[in-house]
Amino acid sequence: MTKSIITALACMALVSGTHAQQSGLLRVKADEIMAEMQPTMYGIFFEDINFAADGGLYAELVKNRSFEFTDPMMGWSQPATDRHSLNKNSGSASVLKPTREHNPRFCRITVHDDEKYHLVNEGFRGMGIKKGETYRLSFSAALKEGNITGVRFQLTDTTGQVLASTSVSPDSTGWKTYTSQLVAGKTVPKAQLKISFTGRGTLDMDMVSLFPANTWKNRANGLRKDLVQLLYDLKPGFLRFPGGCIVEGRTLEQRYQWKKTVGPTEQRELLINRWNTEFAHRPTPDYYQSFGLGFFEYFQLAEDLGAEPLPILNCGMACQFNTGELVPMDELDPYIQDALDLIEFANGTADSHWGKLRHDMGHPEPFAMKYIGVGNEQWGPEYIKRYKAFEKAIKEKYPEMTIVSGSGPFAEGEHFEYGTDELRKLRAEIVDEHYYKPPAWFRDNAGRYDSYDRNGPRIFAGEYAAQSVAIASPENRNNWECALSEAAFITGLERNADIVHLTSYAPLMAHVEGWQWTPDLIWFDNLRSYATPNYYVQQLFSLNKGTHVIPATLGGKALTGQDELYATASLDRNTDDIILKIVNTSGRQRQQEVLFEGGNVQSEGSVTILQNDDLQAENTLNTANVTPVEKEIEVRNNKVNIALAPYSFSVVRVGRK
Incomplete structure (x- = not known):
């Protein structure tokens, strides 16, 4: 029996489910608004790792086209x-x-x-x-x-x-x-x-x-069409760029400098990629940044995707996992000026210095940038001092700009606690948190934000991905267990949308022959690309986020892993749909009765299921073992019975009358 037939049979069991374990009544209250869902709730994070830019999204086919590599004849x-x-x-x-x-x-x-x-x-x-x-x-x-x-x-x-x-x-x-x-x-x-x-x-x-010639939007010297299409199909609320550790550089001299990535492409100063020899298991000495994909192209891509641009800038600190070089505080002004000039480049008028450059590059209208990030994964007192200096300067000139700060590379521990405490004292607007953890951590932490201070900073879950083996292990897989565990975790992010305003998986892309880090959301070779199970989890949440969070409770409590079930619900006031996302991480099929309260609903709806009986299942360039399947469902007296297949993520949509 083929995988597609098995999946189809699982879908057919949605209404019958006579042999499924019966759960209690799940109540979804459409008339009780818990929080407004931010348009930026689900976005994407792009970093030039795994040949994601040169050799990937940036469609140039010639390596070392200008003979600027350290070995000038490499390639x-x-x-x-x-x-x-x-x-x-x-x-x-x-x-x-x-x-x-x-x-x-x-x-x-x-x-x-x-x-x-x-x-x-x-x-x-x-x-x-x-x-x-x-x-x-x-x-x-x-x-x-x-x-x-x-x-x-x-x-x-x-x-x-x-x-x-x-x-x-x-x-x-x-x-x-x-x-x-x-x-x-x-x-x-x-x-x-x-x-x-x-x-x-x-x-x-x-x-x-x-x-x-056949690039995204047919732009000359543009972006690879199939890869941008995968990004577009996510309907992201924001695009965070250009990283990631690439912002920091191993040394400050090798940091990412946005001004060197704009203007004529032949004048952009090539830089060695900081991931070229970072990992002994995947050395890539031919990995450089031509910056053909530079800050103008990033802003343009965000605009194409309908996403808010979210640039992250170096704050005067090199990567603390490498040299940790610091710019003395009395020499920080050029770094701060880079931030102010970037805002002018994105939003300034055509008669301003940097606004004119944007105009001359082909975009007369401002990009309407609203967010800017200060530092990537920095930690400790030196970061806090520099963040304060950036914040003061940015807010004095651009008070409407929202500043994203960071709590370091870990989800807990001394560095995390220090950073979050200090940023809370400073009344930081948004704090970026990162977590690369085992799948079980994601299932166990679905309630992470339930107890967060509602008067503190908003949260940006800026980098996360379940690691099937260990962080940075070359053996990590984009398997169904990781994706399903992430789905369980995301229900907790969405349920707490009053404080969690942005989320993004990382890394985004990887060349099957040029990667340094795994897992990744999208994989590709020179001709083809494919979406991982993790991609489809992200897509289903993004396409079904709704506009407002509403309660979904079983026995009066939110589902955060009780009996291996997780759930969140939302109302979409644009379509007047009620949306229920429910994750079954157990190996048992169960029958779930759902009651929609707070008004009558339509007699028909739909359910989209992502499921596989094998937790080790993966997608590849040649096979699609985990993909969404949609079918209609019948609703009677505001109730529907859903057969939750083992190891499944289901999205139910029902319209209100």
Whole structure:
């Protein structure tokens, strides 16, 4: 029997369920508002880890396109035509670094024998090429000497078969940008770009770039369409960017500086990615940040997704898990000014300095940014001192801006307690809490916020994910037990929406051959992508959040794990639907009677179920073992009987009359 048939049979048991264990009456009170649900309740957190930007969301296919890596020829090779050894007399490539402020290096190519010499770029674990698709080529070049009359670009597979080809005739002794297109004749997951020459002489080349024409919204040099679509389908309330520990850097010199990520892409200063050798189990020395996906593109993406932009800035502290470098307090002003300038970039008028840059980049209207984060996972007195300085400056100039602070990397302990106590004293607006814990922790902590101080800061559950083995273990899996446990935990986040205003899973994306950290919400290779069970949990909560939290009680109490059941309910005043989310973490099927109180409801509704009998079940590029299934249900006298399958997450929607 196939998995889909098993799932279908489980759905058919929704109304009958004659052999299911009977639970008590679950009361959902539509006329009793507990809290307003924030539009930002469910969002996404993007960090350039796991090749999520270059090699992932940012659709550039050429690795080290501007020869700026520490090893300037990394990603490039000069293979021999006879497959034995390169004839050194046929040609050579060397990287020069003249005195240029931005993008200083370029490649000088000398061709002695144009029948034998060529260059090859390997891409990011290869280049994903699709049959019939158009690819936009661009490069800068300057003729130095000789008679090189043509530059030929070919996409080839691993056997050397040509998939697409185009030629360009350089005609300038000064730097000039050339463009062309290639149309692929075959689908290949690991193609490469081969460059060869007609004629002999010396040619300088830089910014060798290749993008699919079919990007998100068909923007030139834009984002990978399938990955953005997965983000769009989450209907996120916010986009937090650019991290994460990437904000901090191992050292302050290697921190993320937003001003270096805006303006013309060829002038953006490349930086080594702090995750390149962070973990001995997954070294990736070829992991860099080109910043083709920079702060302008992040804001634009947030706008495309209908999400509030939430940028996080360095607060003058490098990652405390690495060097922990500190900027002295009397030298903190440039960091604070970066925050003020970012607000001007996002929201300023076109006649302001940074607002004009946004205007010139193609977005005359402000991005209407409302949130800004100070620091990522910093802890201790030094963070509190710096947070206070940022808060004072930001509020003096932009009192309407909401500032997000952080309680450190842990969900409990000395650092957490110190940070939350100090931020409470400072009347911080929103405190970011992170938890990477075993699945059982998420089930056991569904009531974490039930007892939080209602007069204290609002909460941002900014990074969380159940770890099937241990935090940062390369053996962690995106299995159904982790996703189901997260669903149980999220019922507690939603039930406490009066103080929990933002939530996001982390990390967001991972390349199947280029990851450093697992688990992750979305996985992809060079051609395909897939959603994990965790993704579908996030999506079901996001698409069914409603506008107001209402009580869902069994025996007069909220379901926070009693008999392995968890639940939360909401009212959607836009559609006038009552929404019940209920999680059964036990291995038993049970019949649950639900009574909708506070007015009559429609006689029909729907239920969407995420379920698998195997807690170790995962989705892959080739299989979808855990996906939502929806069916109609019948409601009689404001009651419905729901058969809760073992290990299931169910979302019930019923309209009010």
